[in-house]
Amino acid sequence: MNKLLWLLVSSLIMFVPQVLADPTALSAVTVTTSPAGDQEYSVTLQVLAFMTALSFLPAMLILMTSFTRIVVVMSILRQALGLQSSPSNQVINGIALFLTFFIMAPVFDRINETALQPYLNEEMTIVQALEEGKKPMMKFMLSQTRLKDLEMFMEIADVQVDTPEEVPITVLIPAFVTSELKTAFQIGFMLFIPFLIIDLVVASILMAMGMMMLSPMIISLPFKLMLFVLVDGWNLVMGSLANSFGL
Numbered sequence: 001m002n003k004l005l006w007l008l009v010s011s012l013i014m015f016v017p018q019v020l021a022d023p024t025a026l027s028a029v030t031v032t033t034s035p036a037g038d039q040e041y042s043v044t045l046q047v048l049a050f051m052t053a054l055s056f057l058p059a060m061l062i063l064m065t066s067f068t069r070i071v072v073v074m075s076i077l078r079q080a081l082g083l084q085s086s087p088s089n090q091v092i093n094g095i096a097l098f099l100t101f102f103i104m105a106p107v108f109d110r111i112n113e114t115a116l117q118p119y120l121n122e123e124m125t126i127v128q129a130l131e132e133g134k135k136p137m138m139k140f141m142l143s144q145t146r147l148k149d150l151e152m153f154m155e156i157a158d159v160q161v162d163t164p165e166e167v168p169i170t171v172l173i174p175a176f177v178t179s180e181l182k183t184a185f186q187i188g189f190m191l192f193i194p195f196l197i198i199d200l201v202v203a204s205i206l207m208a209m210g211m212m213m214l215s216p217m218i219i220s221l222p223f224k225l226m227l228f229v230l231v232d233g234w235n236l237v238m239g240s241l242a243n244s245f246g247l
Helices: 001-021 043-056 057-063 067-081 091-122 126-144 147-157 169-208 216-230 233-243
Strands: 031-033 038-041
Touching: 043 091, 057 067, 057 169, 067 091, 067 216, 067 233, 091 126, 091 233, 126 169, 147 169, 169 216, 169 233, 216 233
Parallel strands: none
Antiparallel strands: 031 038
């Protein structure tokens, strides 16, 4: 390990004088200002910014899309059924991921049309593309965010705007996440009620029969699974989650 570290340090020591002696060695890392005042970044800086943004991609996918609501509802549904590990976390995350792609498809298509394709065709700069691509995402988040949550974070951040569209994205994201969690717990509560009734009925019957040592969960689990299958529960849950976003 020490030999490897020494090799890296030696390489840097040999490389730095060459860079200092040749000012054009880092010419690819430039920022050009146009006569109109716009800044154009070199391809190297654009690639660097893109690779840096990839590290934030998981957080953006979870907290700026429908993923949070779906995965929370699925987890609550599993608890309501009394199943500890079925479906597994991998299956729940996979369902939430692809259902998110389905729900967010119109938003992603809009971003592709207004920002990505014009940038690839060199019709706008990367800064303009980012500004245009942010608008459909903010529109989606605003449509799912409660005004009360938005006002709370605006008050905390001491931000005053004339229209909701002017809200900074740094304020909109936590307000959106708060609203999504509240909505997910409301849907989860509605899912819990029928399974809770089955648990209460089974527990009452076992108490009346004097079978107090037998866990009601063992008896109620097959009935809850049967009820969920008979009412086509997966179809109802998936459809309700998709429709809850206004599709």
